[in-house]
Amino acid sequence: MTFTRKIRARAPLRLGLAGGGTDLSPYCDDFGGAVLNATIDRYAFASFLPRDDDRVVFEADDIGVSEAFEPNAPLHAELVLHRGVYERMIRDYNGGRRIGMTIKTTVDAPAGSGLGSSSALVVALVNGMRSVLGAPLGDYDIAHLAYEIERIDLGLSGGRQDQYAAAFGGINYIEFLQNDRVIVNPLRVSDAICNELESSLVVCFSGRSRSSAAIIDQQTAGMKTANHDTMAAMHKLKADAAEMKRALLVGDIDAMAEILNASWKAKKATAQGVSTGALDQLFDIAMANGALAGKVSGAGGGGFMFFLVHPENRHRLIQSLDQAGGQASPAKLTHRGCETWRY
Known part of the structure; x- marks a missing residue:
């Protein structure tokens, strides 16, 4: 062929x-x-x-x-x-x-x-x-x-x-x-809610990529041994997904922020190394400059964080994260999956 x-x-x-x-x-x-x-x-x-x-x-x-x-x-x-x-x-x-x-x-x-x-x-x-x-x-x-x-x-x-x-x-x-x-x-999700969510998002590269394998292996080990802290955190994360869905469908960004902060706390309880000093510093700077909530994207240990912020405060948040050594920017939501084409 x-x-x-x-x-x-x-x-x-x-x-x-x-x-x-x-x-x-x-x-x-x-x-x-x-x-x-x-x-x-x-x-x-x-x-x-x-x-x-x-x-x-x-x-x-x-x-x-x-x-x-x-x-x-x-x-x-x-x-x-x-x-x-x-x-x-x-x-x-x-x-x-x-x-x-x-x-x-x-x-x-x-x-x-x-x-x-x-x-x-x-x-x-x-x-x-x-x-x-x-x-x-x-x-x-x-x-x-x-x-x-x-x-x-x-x-x-x-x-x-x-x-x-x-x-x-x-x-x-x-x-x-x-x-x-x-x-x-x-x-x-309605166009108005999508627009509000998109305008409320800031993504920030921490400046350091990470290998997720060690964190994931630690989380998996905690699940296999039914570690109490790991399991409680995982149940919380699952419940938060359902609550976040409900808040998103009605466009309640403040409720989404509250859930996001609770999820970040639960996520850090699933394994050591999910957060780092650098990530904690970016989080603290973001919260002091208009962010409503934030968490690491993915397994943790580095990579990108993302934050929710009222749109009128987004520019100030991006500037403050950039000045702190992060690489912050807005993010646009997309609505299509993987595509192929011939040329």
Whole structure:
């Protein structure tokens, strides 16, 4: 099989508004998890370029890595996400027969950002390969396959919400149930409420990426041993997701802020290292300059924080975070999931 036109894919990154961590096993297997998240205007991009020499080339422009493999040579790639998706899709949907191509990617946030960037990249890679191979995959299939490639094939620690957020896009209340059953509930939020939420959001890169694996492994260990503090915090995070959904649907930003602060407190109780001195300092500066609430995005330890603020105070908040060494900006909500196109 060959393909002759460039195929491109993009998948949105996300903010975890509430419930993050309850999508981890064994918690979601035993109790059911629930997450509220929203995709934003930052993306993982993948381009699939035909070749006539049968080589397989992986390139990640944003981190400056390029690897080329001769036909039938083992794919011992440093770019493990590229390799994992390519090998799984070729195995499952092309009978194991390689196709020469260049797969070139970039992501609008660094690895370890807490915005689900790695999983968004995997979703973009899966969806692009789906288009190359003509594989009959819907959004649920793409998200589940991306989850399997990351967590099972490659053995990377993490949960499930990022893959579904990237595949579906928009504002979603996502339930994670036994036997790998996932229900994505898109929320019908009015334009006025979306505008108010969007105008109330500030995202801030802490200046330090982090590996989430150690924090996630610690959370998972606490769940497996039924550690009281870990379990109580996880139950609180799940309840907060439902409360946050209700507050969002009626546009009560002040109530959302109250829930967000409670969730940040509960999240810090799930594992050591969720917060750091630098994150605490940014949080304190934000709260002193108009923020209503804030929390780290993702597992914690670094990456991005996000804050809720009344729109009339947003500029002052951004300035104060920038002066403190953060990299703050507004965020625009997006309402479309992963897309592919030919060019």
